[in-house]
Amino acid sequence: MADFWLTLACSFLVRYDPWINGLFLRVEHLPGVKEFATAIKAPEVNVGGFAxxxxxxxxxxxxxxxxxxxxxxxxxxxxxxxxxxxxLAVMSGAQMSARQVANLKRDRHPLVRATFYKYARPAEANIRSSTSTTSKAHWRLGTYWVALEWLFILTGFAVLSAFARAAWFLIIFWTASMAARFYLYIFGMDCWNEGRIPRSNR
Structure with a gap:
């Protein structure tokens, strides 16, 4: 739902530009739009943004x-x-050869299902994970997907602002999209650093 709320919030902001607001008004006056919004109990304000x-x-x-x-x-x-x-392999004390590490790519799907997704939602699992590795990874991956979708949404609004020649909105959305991009970069670097295994296990 994060993508829904971000898009809705951005739509409220960009409607302060007359040209963009005109686009939303055209959408709101299309046949059936208001009737549909009423049927699903959408707010009467910013129907176009809600759509x-x-x-x-x-x-x-x-x-x-x-x-x-x-x-x-x-x-x-x-x-x-x-x-x-x-x-997980390092924490379990396993001594993995270079070939076994390479085989993780081939056997990734069954291994991850058995070691991660089974415990990704501890409240629904019969056995709780003994470490915080799965819950931490689940949370971090979720925030990564949110940031990735936000990057595309904010970039879309930046492009719309460029077409409208709304300089301030372009600066706002471009800066916000770069912040999301920076988070993805930091996340990637952090994953790489944490994902390294000791040389003795390589």
Whole structure:
């Protein structure tokens, strides 16, 4: 839902620009828009922004947007290996050969399902994880996906502001998108550093 609320908040902000507000007004005057908003009990203020936020939410869920991005850039594959499988192996005291470490890439799916996703929601699991590794990894991965979706949403509003020649909005959204990008960069560097294993285990 974070993508919904961010889009809705941004839509309130950009409507202070007359040209962008005109676009939203056109959407709000399309046949059936107000009737649909009334049917789902949407707020009467900023109906166009609510509709846009709802479309973003539906698109994100239906297309599994962050999963598609992850597949393209191999984000989850690197995260699973560096932040889940390797740390768990080291903490268990296992002495892994270079070949075994390389095989983690091949066997990632069954290993992660058995060691991480089974305990990702301890309240729903029969056995609670004995360490905080799974809960920490679950939280960090969740915040990564939120930041990734926010990066695309904020970039979209920055592009819209550029078309409207709204300089202040362009600066605001571009800066916010760069903040999200910086978080992703720091997250990636942190994952890499934590995911390293001692040389004796390589």
């Amino acid at each position: 846009l936020a709802l479309l973003v939410l539906i698109f994100s869920r239906v297309t599994r947007f962050h999963d598609r991005i992850s597949d393209i850039f191999k984000i989850r594959a690197r995260f699973d290996r560096a932040n889940i499988l390797l740390p």
